[in-house]
Amino acid sequence: RQGDGAAPAAVRFSLDGRELDAAPGETILQAARRAGVAIPHLCYRDGLRAEGNCRACMVEIAGERGLAPACCRTPQPGLQVRAASERARTAQRLVLELLVAETAGSAQAVDSELTRWCAALGVGAARFAPRAQPAADASHPAITVDLGACIQCTRCVRACREVQVNDVIGYAGRGAQARIVFDLGDALGASSCVGCGECVQACPTGALAPAGAAAQAVATRAVDSVCPYCGVGCQLRYH
Numbered sequence: 146r147q148g149d150g151a152a153p154a155a156v157r158f159s160l161d162g163r164e165l166d167a168a169p170g171e172t173i174l175q176a177a178r179r180a181g182v183a184i185p186h187l188c189y190r191d192g193l194r195a196e197g198n199c200r201a202c203m204v205e206i207a208g209e210r211g212l213a214p215a216c217c218r219t220p221q222p223g224l225q226v227r228a229a230s231e232r233a234r235t236a237q238r239l240v241l242e243l244l245v246a247e248t249a250g251s252a253q254a255v256d257s258e259l260t261r262w263c264a265a266l267g268v269g270a271a272r273f274a275p276r277a278q279p280a281a282d283a284s285h286p287a288i289t290v291d292l293g294a295c296i297q298c299t300r301c302v303r304a305c306r307e308v309q310v311n312d313v314i315g316y317a318g319r320g321a322q323a324r325i326v327f328d329l330g331d332a333l334g335a336s337s338c339v340g341c342g343e344c345v346q347a348c349p350t351g352a353l354a355p356a357g358a359a360a361q362a363v364a365t366r367a368v369d370s371v372c373p374y375c376g377v378g379c380q381l382r383y384h
């Protein structure tokens with residue numbers, strides 16, 4: 146009821162046989178994370194709108210034929226969810242293996258959220274052929290771009306748009322041609338990127354990474370004023 150001042154009730158459901166309480170509006174993944182239960186996830190990130198595009202978080206729900214993405218599904222009272230069943234784990238591992246194949250051959254695909262989830266679930270080398278690798282982009286003084294390591298989770302797009310309200314990063318093309326772009330397909334260094342680094346923090350594979358030590362030194366030297374675009378003080382100086 147609205148207007149009676151009562152706090153919305155938590156939703157009790159079970160996850161792999163354990164009773165959990167989801168806060169109102171919380172998804173299965175959010176409730177699981179708060180309870181310390183690990184469900185693989187890559188396109189989900191706290192603070193960003195859930196998109197459900199990577200499918201790493203698929204879980205089994207009693208009474209339903211298909212699997213469901215835990216990052217997008219809010220539980221109903223009494224829902225029985227299984228994230229560690231053989232069927233759910235098989236789906237999660239297959240998704241991770243396909244994503245590993247996407248990034249095969251990338252020099253930056255090391256020690257990332259993707260590789261850590263693979264290690265946790267015992268996913269090794271992919272059985273699938275890697276895709277053609279796009280050329281790396283080192284045009285930006287503070288951020289390197291290796292779209293060969295990109296899994297198109299769009300966390301960088303949402304971080305740029307929803308956190309920084311910059312809207313530099315977009316998603317273009319269809320099917321096999323779908324890709325991350327900067328402005329209208331510019332090199333990152335030629336785009337309107339202000340170098341805030343929000344996309345680097347959001348990237349789960351290392352496709353967007355800090356540039357080398359020399360560029361980092363440039364990026365952190367003293368300046369007279371903060372960036373006029375986003376106002377967060379990224380410390381980049383433009384000549």
Ligand code: FES
Pocket residue numbers: 185186187188189196197198199200201202203214215216217
């Ligand atoms: Fe749920 Fe990507 S984390 S679909």
